[in-house]
Amino acid sequence: MREHQLDLKIPEAVGVDLLSVKTGEIIEVDLRVQSVDEGVLATGRVMATATGECTRCLTPISWPIDENFTELYYYEIVGGKSNNKRGSKSKTEKDAELDLDEDDLSFMVGDDIDLEPAIRDAVILNLAVNPLCQEDCPGLAEKQGENWAYLPADQDQTPTDERWAGLKDFPLKN
Numbered sequence: 400m401r402e403h404q405l406d407l408k409i410p411e412a413v414g415v416d417l418l419s420v421k422t423g424e425i426i427e428v429d430l431r432v433q434s435v436d437e438g439v440l441a442t443g444r445v446m447a448t449a450t451g452e453c454t455r456c457l458t459p460i461s462w463p464i465d466e467n468f469t470e471l472y473y474y475e476i477v478g479g480k481s482n483n484k485r486g487s488k489s490k491t492e493k494d495a496e497l498d499l500d501e502d503d504l505s506f507m508v509g510d511d512i513d514l515e516p517a518i519r520d521a522v523i524l525n526l527a528v529n530p531l532c533q534e535d536c537p538g539l540a541e542k543q544g545e546n547w548a549y550l551p552a553d554q555d556q557t558p559t560d561e562r563w564a565g566l567k568d569f570p571l572k573n
Contacts, residue, residue, distance in 0.1 A: 400433035413522045418451030418462055418530045420522060428518060438473040438507055441514065445521040454529045455538035462530060466521040472505045472512040 405428040412419045413426070420426060427446040432439055449462040505516070 400431060403430045403432075404428070405430060407518070413519055414449055414451075414526050415523070415528075417454060418449050418460070418526050420447045420449050420464070424448070426518065426522070428514070430514070432512075435471070438471060439512060440469070440471050441512060441517065442469045443467065443514070443517070443521075445518055447522060449522070449526060451530055453532035453536055455531060455536045458532050460530055460532050462526065464522055464525045466525045468517045468521045470505055470514075470517040472507045475506045475508060 407426045407428060409420060409422065409424060409426055412422050414420055424447065429444040429446075431442045433442075434440075445464065445466050445468065447464045449464055451460055451462065452458065453460050505512070
């Protein structure tokens, strides 16, 4: 087993248009890799800060990311034989347990493992689909285009429908 602390400066944004870890930002990864019978088990903690905009009022927001991942990287199959240096299982035994046609499996390439998909998944799955600056964000005023939170309290926050304007002064009896 080995443990590593990585500070990865990312070359391209990770996330969605409204919320992402921007290009050049740092993603911190606390990583533990350990050898198991099938390959190498990578367990990590991903920490970063995503920035973006609130979907209702478009104010800038900051979204902390602290997510864990666990990924098993199988020994690669070379020329019909498992490249398992431990030699614990034959190819036929391994094929019985492992469906090699699955796209979800990760394999080692020589002694290397590609952590990018696991880190990217940990970041993206932690992001909100519709990020908000606060849960009760009122959004933008329809006509003025200003944030409702910054408008005066006496300003009517319900847009008037001009089709009902003729009934505005209609006397109602209680």
